[in-house]
Amino acid sequence: xxxxxxxxxxxxxxxxxxxxxxxxxxxxxxxxxxxxxxxxxxxxxxxxxxxxxxxxxxxxxxxxxxxxxxxxxxxxxxxxxxxxxxxxxxxxxxxxxxxxxxxxxxxxxxxxxxxxxxxxxxxxxxxxxxxxxxxxxxxxxxxxxxxxxxxxxxxxxxxxxxxxxxxxxxxxxxxxxxxxxxxxxxxxxxxxxxxxxxxxxxxxxxxxxxxxxxxxxxxxxxxxxxxxxxxxxxxxxxxxxxxxxxxxxxxxxxxxxxxxxxxxxxxxxxx
Amino acid sequence: xxxxxxxxxxxxxxxxxxxxxxxxxxxxxxxxxxxxxxxxxxxxxxxxxxxxxxxxxxxxxxxxxxxxxxxxxxxxxxxxxxxxxxxxxxxxxxxxxxxxxxxxxxxxxxxxxxxxxxxxxxxxxxxxxxxxxxxxxxxxxxxxxxxxxxxxxxxxxxxxxxxxxxxxxxxxxxxx
Numbered sequence: 001x002x003x004x005x006x007x008x009x010x011x012x013x014x015x016x017x018x019x020x021x022x023x024x025x026x027x028x029x030x031x032x033x034x035x036x037x038x039x040x041x042x043x044x045x046x047x048x049x050x051x052x053x054x055x056x057x058x059x060x061x062x063x064x065x066x067x068x069x070x071x072x073x074x075x076x077x078x079x080x081x082x083x084x085x086x087x088x089x090x091x092x093x094x095x096x097x098x099x100x101x102x103x104x105x106x107x108x109x110x111x112x113x114x115x116x117x118x119x120x121x122x123x124x125x126x127x128x129x130x131x132x133x134x135x136x137x138x139x140x141x142x143x144x145x146x147x148x149x150x151x152x153x154x155x156x157x158x159x160x161x162x163x164x165x166x167x168x169x170x171x172x173x174x175x176x177x178x179x180x181x182x183x184x185x186x187x188x189x190x191x192x193x194x195x196x197x198x199x200x201x202x203x204x205x206x207x208x209x210x211x212x213x214x215x216x217x218x219x220x221x222x223x224x225x226x227x228x229x230x231x232x233x234x235x236x237x238x239x240x241x242x243x244x245x246x247x248x249x250x251x252x253x254x255x256x257x258x259x260x261x262x263x264x265x266x267x268x269x270x271x
Numbered sequence: 272x273x274x275x276x277x278x279x280x281x282x283x284x285x286x287x288x289x290x291x292x293x294x295x296x297x298x299x300x301x302x303x304x305x306x307x308x309x310x311x312x313x314x315x316x317x318x319x320x321x322x323x324x325x326x327x328x329x330x331x332x333x334x335x336x337x338x339x340x341x342x343x344x345x346x347x348x349x350x351x352x353x354x355x356x357x358x359x360x361x362x363x364x365x366x367x368x369x370x371x372x373x374x375x376x377x378x379x380x381x382x383x384x385x386x387x388x389x390x391x392x393x394x395x396x397x398x399x400x401x402x403x404x405x406x407x408x409x410x411x412x413x414x415x416x417x418x419x420x421x422x423x424x425x426x427x428x429x430x431x432x433x434x435x436x437x438x439x440x441x442x443x444x445x446x447x
Binding site: 008012015016017019020023024032035036039042043044046047048049050051053054057118119120121132134162164167169 | 284285288289291292293294295296297298301323327331332334335336337338341342345346349
């Protein structure tokens with residue numbers, strides 16, 4: 001057996017310590033920024049490649065439930081899909097870009113920055129960061145923590161959680177770390193705090209018992225948070241529970257946006 | 272020397288970006304494929320170059336992309352390398368399919384236990400439940416073992432077809 005090399009381990013730990021120190025004092029920022037400038041386009045390309053495979057497999061599973069005739073047709077469709085895979089990806093990007101432009105051309109007073117999704121965090125089942133997405137825009141593009149992130153239809157998909165120099169981390173609306181001042185489009189325009197629930201749904205907290213909330217009510221941003229305007233669509237109420245001994249109602253909403261396979265998103269900047 | 276340096280620089284940069292962006296966006300049941308472990312296993316089969324510092328470099332890239340405490344991957348990835356190298360030098364020395372499976376199997380187990388264990392230690396104060404008591408952990412580990420063994424078998428036969436340095440199975444008695 002080989003002897004344990006204490007010298008190497010000591011030198012290694014000193015190097016790691018030094019790198020951590022230099023990172024926190026910003027000395028490594030040009031290096032990190034340079035790396036990201038070079039590799040972010042590649043990361044975006046890899047991400048959309050993976051997303052295309054994801055989409056392809058997702059389609060496969062859904063179609064498995066159809067009748068035999070549809071399965072026959074599916075065979076033909078698969079061949080066509082495989083042939084058009086790269087074209088489809090470009091089309092999706094194109095359509096997403098057009099949607100974004102359409103949404104913002106209707107809201108001429110809005111400032112925004114469009115970003116490519118470069119990674120979805122999925123490296124561990126334990127980490128609370130699972131489900132977060134990384135985008136290729138950061139502080140240098142005017143992005144900072146707390147800004148709202150939208151999809152091509154102007155639906156809220158999450159918030160900026162951490163902004164780096166050239167990349168940012170977005171927590172999706174279903175994440176427990178995503179908290180949004182929200183309101184319901186019901187009779188009383190009830191306000192509450194929308195908070196992700198188990199990575200699946202959105203819980204609307206602090207809704208008093210007296211408020212009349214119905215399944216299907218729209219959940220929108222309330223405008224009570226700085227830099228996030230009112231009226232941005234988040235989702236629809238899917239469940240309402242009024243416990244007799246509770247102060248607040250338990251209101252649950254489903255996100256309106258499809259949070260899988262995000263390719264291009266927009267970060268809404270303050271006016 | 273310089274050519275080798277730039278070759279490794281490019282290889283590890285691409286491998287890290289590939290693992291972060293591509294593997295992370297695959298369907299959930301394929302996300303446990305760990306290209307780093309597969310690369311490591313085959314690298315140890317073919318080469319004697321010391322990749323320790325390159326794993327530190329890859330960890331550095333992971334650290335500025337991921338939100339784990341900065342420095343975590345710079346320690347974690349070289350530790351995986353050291354563990355796999357230790358096994359490769361002392362136990363799995365014959366370049367057979369079984370040694371490839373053995374290395375992949377133990378490297379995946381080491382990766383998962385250290386990774387989840389470290390995150391559990393970081394979040395101990397928050398009252399996170401012990402990871403080994405969670406069904407999710409064991410399911411992820413099982414899936415990771417199956418996926419990575421399958422991918423490494425495919426890669427093994429691919430390289431086996433290209434090179435005669437890999438043995439199809441165990442060493443046959445008397446075969447030198």
